[in-house]
């Protein structure tokens with residue numbers, strides 16, 4: 001019997017053939033990719049804000065230069081991702097309007113405040129560490145433009161993670177006050193970082209289909225477990241304590257058992273009630289409004305050039 005278009009599509013996915021923008025794809029595949037890629041892009045752009053908060057207060061010129069470069073990289077990641085979503089027919093204006101109206105989500109992690117310099121270390125170490133674990137498999141995601149964007153993003157994220165770990169190492173080897181700053185930041189960021197991987201598989205409506213379509217290559221719980229297994233030895237190396245009383249090595253599974261994330265807090269933050277949710281969104285809306293004259297000027301300039309026959 002002849003395969004339907006949808007069956008042919010699934011056959012290609014199963015053979016690890018990349019899907020490209022002009023290929024036929026089920027509408028639901030397109031929709032879920034636009035959802036995930038645009039939310040990923042929003043996370044990068046909103047993710048500039050918590051660290052941007054410390055650029056003027058970095059403890060040295062060297063630290064300031066590194067932090068500036070990292071925050072600029074995140075802007076770049078957002079731009080590659082918006083471009084990847086555009087290849088699916090999403091318009092950038094619409095994606096941004098959805099962010100500004102609160103309709104589109106972005107990662108819960110960026111709704112928490114950055115209270116001390118140690119938070120710059122913790123974000124690089126833990127948050128970028130989580131981002132890498134999630135994004136390295138996305139280099140093999142089934143949609144070509146998304147997969148290719150992830151290759152460069154992951155290279156830059158590795159540098160971000162190293163710089164975060166190095167800040168933590170410096171603080172951990174510093175004065176007792178500095179070590180305490182590092183521990184206090186770890187205490188605040190550990191659980192929100194575990195939330196970055198999304199709800200438990202049993203409560204994740206998108207995972208099953210996204211795994212079938214090879215948009216996701218690992219489930220939320222699989223990645224969360226890998227993260228804990230990777231980070232606990234690093235925390236031990238730093239001489240810091242992971243704030244989880246239930247954390248134990250499990251010889252049989254060759255991984256750590258760990259405590260339960262506060263899912264009520266997770267959903268509350270996802271719904272827009274995080275400690276900095278309103279502030280973050282307002283910063284993006286203000287940037288959009290204050291940038292209007294730049295967009296107008298760029299359009300006027302482009303129109304003049306094209307009237308002169310130069311593109």
Ligand code: FAQ
Pocket residue numbers: 035036039040041043044047048074105106107108109123127128131134195196197198199203204205206207210220270
């Ligand atoms: N926050 O059914 P699932 C970075 C939503 S890294 C907010 O499991 P899915 C780098 C989810 O959207 C951070 N919402 O969904 C950086 C869905 O709602 P929807 C960004 C969350 O898509 C570092 C609902 O819950 N990385 O930016 C969260 O299969 C430092 C049900 O969930 C990516 O976006 C959450 N944590 O799995 C930048 C990676 N978790 O959309 C600056 C790509 C879930 O149906 C500084 N994305 N939700 O209305 C993914 O891998 C997936 O989309 C997941 C969620 C794993 C995030």
